[in-house]
Amino acid sequence: MSEAEWKTDLRLLLDLHAKLKRVISELTSKDLAMIAPGSKVRNVDLLTGIAAHDLYHAGQIQLLKRLHSSSGKLPV
DSSP: OOHHHHHHHHHHHHHHHHHHHHHHHTOOHHHHHOBOTTOSSBHHHHHHHHHHHHHHHHHHHHHHHHHHHHHSSOOO
């Protein structure tokens, strides 16, 4: 991946997170308790799952950074 591609992907990630935070901040308690058509879980549970998923990947990134700084290279 080139530096330009990395910056494009990073910008997309930051933009989508900002949009998600903005949308979530506008939800009411009723919105959070609702189950969307075709879903089996409440919106609040879906959002909690998204947050947990992001935290999982953040932990992976931190582990890779530690491995990289201790060995000078990323594991294969």
